[in-house]
Amino acid sequence: MRPLTESALLTDLYQLSMVQAYLDSGMTDTAVFELFVRKLPKGRNFLLAAGLEQVLAHLEALSFTPAEIAWFERAGGFNSRFLDYLAGFRFTGDVHAMPEGTAFFSNEPIIRVTAPIMQAQLAETRVINLMNLETIVASKAARSVLAAPGKFLVDFGLRRAHGAEAGLLAARAAYIAGFDGSSTVLAGERFGIPVYGTMAHSFIQAHQTEREAFTNFALSRPRDVTFLLDTYDTEAAARKLVAIAPGLKARGVTLRSVRLDSGDLGALAFAVRAILDAGGLKEVGIFASGGLDEQELARLLGTGAPIDGFGVGTALVVSADAPALDCAYKLQEYAGQPRRKRSAGKATWPGRKQVFRSYDADGRMLRDVLTVEGDAQSGEPLVTQVMAAGKRIGAPEPLAAVRARVRQEFGRLPAHLKQLEDSATPMQVEVAPALRALAAAVDRVAR
Amino acid sequence: MRPLTESALLTDLYQLSMVQAYLDSGMTDTAVFELFVRKLPKGRNFLLAAGLEQVLAHLEALSFTPAEIAWFERAGGFNSRFLDYLAGFRFTGDVHAMPEGTAFFSNEPIIRVTAPIMQAQLAETRVINLMNLETIVASKAARSVLAAPGKFLVDFGLRRAHGAEAGLLAARAAYIAGFDGSSTVLAGERFGIPVYGTMAHSFIQAHQTEREAFTNFALSRPRDVTFLLDTYDTEAAARKLVAIAPGLKARGVTLRSVRLDSGDLGALAFAVRAILDAGGLKEVGIFASGGLDEQELARLLGTGAPIDGFGVGTALVVSADAPALDCAYKLQEYAGQPRRKRSAGKATWPGRKQVFRSYDADGRMLRDVLTVEGDAQSGEPLVTQVMAAGKRIGAPEPLAAVRARVRQEFGRLPAHLKQLEDSATPMQVEVAPALRALAAAVDRVAR
Numbered sequence: 001m002r003p004l005t006e007s008a009l010l011t012d013l014y015q016l017s018m019v020q021a022y023l024d025s026g027m028t029d030t031a032v033f034e035l036f037v038r039k040l041p042k043g044r045n046f047l048l049a050a051g052l053e054q055v056l057a058h059l060e061a062l063s064f065t066p067a068e069i070a071w072f073e074r075a076g077g078f079n080s081r082f083l084d085y086l087a088g089f090r091f092t093g094d095v096h097a098m099p100e101g102t103a104f105f106s107n108e109p110i111i112r113v114t115a116p117i118m119q120a121q122l123a124e125t126r127v128i129n130l131m132n133l134e135t136i137v138a139s140k141a142a143r144s145v146l147a148a149p150g151k152f153l154v155d156f157g158l159r160r161a162h163g164a165e166a167g168l169l170a171a172r173a174a175y176i177a178g179f180d181g182s183s184t185v186l187a188g189e190r191f192g193i194p195v196y197g198t199m200a201h202s203f204i205q206a207h208q209t210e211r212e213a214f215t216n217f218a219l220s221r222p223r224d225v226t227f228l229l230d231t232y233d234t235e236a237a238a239r240k241l242v243a244i245a246p247g248l249k250a251r252g253v254t255l256r257s258v259r260l261d262s263g264d265l266g267a268l269a270f271a272v273r274a275i276l277d278a279g280g281l282k283e284v285g286i287f288a289s290g291g292l293d294e295q296e297l298a299r300l301l302g303t304g305a306p307i308d309g310f311g312v313g314t315a316l317v318v319s320a321d322a323p324a325l326d327c328a329y330k331l332q333e334y335a336g337q338p339r340r341k342r343s344a345g346k347a348t349w350p351g352r353k354q355v356f357r358s359y360d361a362d363g364r365m366l367r368d369v370l371t372v373e374g375d376a377q378s379g380e381p382l383v384t385q386v387m388a389a390g391k392r393i394g395a396p397e398p399l400a401a402v403r404a405r406v407r408q409e410f411g412r413l414p415a416h417l418k419q420l421e422d423s424a425t426p427m428q429v430e431v432a433p434a435l436r437a438l439a440a441a442v443d444r445v446a447r
Numbered sequence: 448m449r450p451l452t453e454s455a456l457l458t459d460l461y462q463l464s465m466v467q468a469y470l471d472s473g474m475t476d477t478a479v480f481e482l483f484v485r486k487l488p489k490g491r492n493f494l495l496a497a498g499l500e501q502v503l504a505h506l507e508a509l510s511f512t513p514a515e516i517a518w519f520e521r522a523g524g525f526n527s528r529f530l531d532y533l534a535g536f537r538f539t540g541d542v543h544a545m546p547e548g549t550a551f552f553s554n555e556p557i558i559r560v561t562a563p564i565m566q567a568q569l570a571e572t573r574v575i576n577l578m579n580l581e582t583i584v585a586s587k588a589a590r591s592v593l594a595a596p597g598k599f600l601v602d603f604g605l606r607r608a609h610g611a612e613a614g615l616l617a618a619r620a621a622y623i624a625g626f627d628g629s630s631t632v633l634a635g636e637r638f639g640i641p642v643y644g645t646m647a648h649s650f651i652q653a654h655q656t657e658r659e660a661f662t663n664f665a666l667s668r669p670r671d672v673t674f675l676l677d678t679y680d681t682e683a684a685a686r687k688l689v690a691i692a693p694g695l696k697a698r699g700v701t702l703r704s705v706r707l708d709s710g711d712l713g714a715l716a717f718a719v720r721a722i723l724d725a726g727g728l729k730e731v732g733i734f735a736s737g738g739l740d741e742q743e744l745a746r747l748l749g750t751g752a753p754i755d756g757f758g759v760g761t762a763l764v765v766s767a768d769a770p771a772l773d774c775a776y777k778l779q780e781y782a783g784q785p786r787r788k789r790s791a792g793k794a795t796w797p798g799r800k801q802v803f804r805s806y807d808a809d810g811r812m813l814r815d816v817l818t819v820e821g822d823a824q825s826g827e828p829l830v831t832q833v834m835a836a837g838k839r840i841g842a843p844e845p846l847a848a849v850r851a852r853v854r855q856e857f858g859r860l861p862a863h864l865k866q867l868e869d870s871a872t873p874m875q876v877e878v879a880p881a882l883r884a885l886a887a888a889v890d891r892v893a894r
Contacts, residue, residue, distance in 0.1 A: 003450030009633040013644030021667035128606040159575040163612030186456040197460030202778035220468035263791035323765040331649035344710035
């Protein structure tokens with residue numbers, strides 16, 4: 001049995017029913033689908049595109065094993081034309097996309113898939129699944145990065161991420177957005193993301209005394225040790241650390257930081273800082289964790305609390321205030337004819353689209369124009385081709401390059417779009433006359 | 448490279464640092480950890496335990512490959528004693544748990560792990576990761592089941608679930624709670640969950656006319672067809688279906704239902720019902736989807752809208768109003784000595800614990816008593832042994848048995864705990880005198 005992340009059955013049944021119907025009726029022309037976010041979630045003034053790398057890897061590998069094909073035979077209602085099609089299935093289409101780390105706004109295509117309609121339809125579920133997850137977490141992580149400039153930020157969320165892949169990809173998305181690393185070991189192995197860790201309360205509790213626990217831990221992995229202080233009494237633990245620090249240093253231990261994980265983190269940070277400074281441990285930093293989100297980071301730093309870094313967990317990896325995007329992967333063109341959905345409240349802009357972004361004299365984002373591909377507009381085009389005939393163009397982009405793009409985007413986003421609250425003046429996304437004209441033309445055709 | 452769901456690196460770095468420190472200091476005695484929820488999320492009067500099957504499978508299989516061990520060598524700071532330990536690692540401990548589908552409340556242990564402390568510590572991250580996900584989704588799904596009694600409910604959430612495993616396990620969790628099935632094909636293959644599907648708007652849009660789309664789809668898979676009506680104009684589409692239905696039936700098509708996915712679902716359901724009934728299609732059901740949650744199900748059914756089934760997607764699979772549990776896996780005993788954490792606001796009850804549940808004369812849950820194992824209390828004990836020395840006791844429980852348990856729990860939960868709003872009188876969880884005495888005894892030992 002294949003890993004579930006690679007299974008071609010990780011899709012919605014209707015995708016397969018539609019593929020069979022397309023084959024049966026000979027409708028195998030090229031379709032164009034685009035993925036976009038209808039409306040930014042409350043509390044988001046921009047989103048960061050993420051997940052493209054996983055999408056491209058998925059499309060390159062997508063195929064059906066004999067065991068998977070056998071499932072459809074058993075399920076019933078599928079015919080031999082369809083089963084033969086699955087047996088030979090490879091994705092042979094083109095993909096255009098915004099590069100990972102690009103800031104984007106509502107109605108802007110972040111991925112376009114151009115392929116025989118059966119292929120483009122089969123791609124839908126997993127393309128949304130991957131892009132929704134990484135985009136929502138990268139966009140959430142960006143808020144912590146903006147709320148705590150210059151602070152050391154680590155993803156601590158694996159345990160409450162929604163399963164294995166969510167934990168791994170949340171670490172990737174947070175790193176893209178500017179986090180310094182993750183506690184998730186697998187993120188180190190798979191993506192080369194820096195991995196950090198401290199100790200748990202259970203380690204302290206298992207020992208007869210905190211002092212013994214600190215000592216055993218430090219001597220086992222003596223480099224850059226972080227000590228957890230809040231198991232019993234935070235300030236008392238800080239004083240114990242001061243007492244044993246000279247002995248530990250004499251035995252080759254280097255102290256990096258202390259971690260506070262409960263109580264009034266701001267007040268405790270001031271108190272612990274004073275104890276450490278008075279005890280000759282000015283070089284030891286203070287790291288805070290425990291139910292934190294970007295609002296709490298901003299609040300703590302606003303009080304001047306001497307905190308050098310934060311572990312952000314649950315709220316980050318589930319994007320607690322906006323755990324999903326109102327996103328859609330919609331048919332924009334079939335057999336060369338532009339299409340749109342006109343459902344109440346869910347109408348879409350037809351055709352293959354491009355976004356042109358303009359900047360002001362200071363290099364800040366000024367305006368996006370959404371238009372049809374080929375309609376020349378001033379500004380920087382954001383959507384480029386990344387896959388041709390089923391093969392990606394160029395090598396996977398290194399995470400360092402994606403991180404650099406995010407830093408550039410942070411420099412280009414106007415201040416009011418970087419605030420944690422909803423901006424009164426959201427980014428202007430204009431619909432060009434050429435696109436309006438196309439939509440009107442599509443609507444004149446009765447269905 | 449192993450599937451990420453099986454990787455032993457899907458854990459937090461500190462678990463490994465602690466394991467090395469335990470080995471280095473010779474602290475290899477038996478530890479007891481319990482997983483519990485500190486406080487039920489807002490809007491939850493009970494939770495349904497889920498995920499145990501995946502936890503047991505994980506613990507039985509947990510081991511480190513040479514490639515994984517090599518990662519620790521490269522990471523640095525790990526010694527040969529530790530690397531040798533990983534090479535021979537197998538989980539040999541005991542597990543006690545509440546059976547899947549059991550209703551539970553705050554501070555009640557849902558899983559207990561008893562093992563050499565290195566093993567119990569290494570289990571932590573993934574045990575929480577799996578139990579948090581399935582429990583939160585099963586508990587969310589239960590609300591839809593209670594809000595729409597007798598209605599046909601299908602999980603439609605894969606595309607916005609957080610990655611591959613979340614999508615698959617959300618389908619399982621929803622099915623446990625009483626959903627009829629899922630759109631996720633892999634849930635059918637892996638778990639035998641009934642899989643359902645309709646058609647997408649793109650299918651309609653790709654055709655020149657709705658009528659042609661309906662016909663092509665129905666003839667391709669003629670059994671129990673569901674037609675999507677809202678791509679352009681819902682009522683017009685219903686009339687088109689009435690017009691073509693006799694011809695389709697004559698060609699062997701059986702019509703199951705129509706799907707409404709946008710607009711005022713209640714008003715449209717009344718209008719479409721009237722059109723179908725007048726058109727001789729009384730047997731065709733109405734299925735609604737599109738951004739639904741349990742509150743909306745209750746509201747729609749409260750208006751008497753003639754809707755026979757619902758597809759529930761995003762809000763279900765991300766548990767949108769409560770996307771994570773405030774849960775913890777805490778050390779309760781080490782080397783035969785009970786332990787507790789005393790951190791501000793996060794103190795825990797020490798020792799190996801049991802929950803006894805009492806029922807009133809009508810069989811409704813009356814009271815839970817939390818106490819230490821071995822303290823006899825009246826009522827039904829909820830925690831039983833499910834794994835001994837690393838091997839599960841008995842075969843995996845069939846999903847049908849778990850579903851039956853959930854139905855039993857719904858019959859046992861008092862009405863005020865089954866309402867969608869927070870109950871003014873939450874379930875009573877009493878702490879037995881024996882447990883209070885143990886906590887006091889633990890606190891008398893200075894750490």
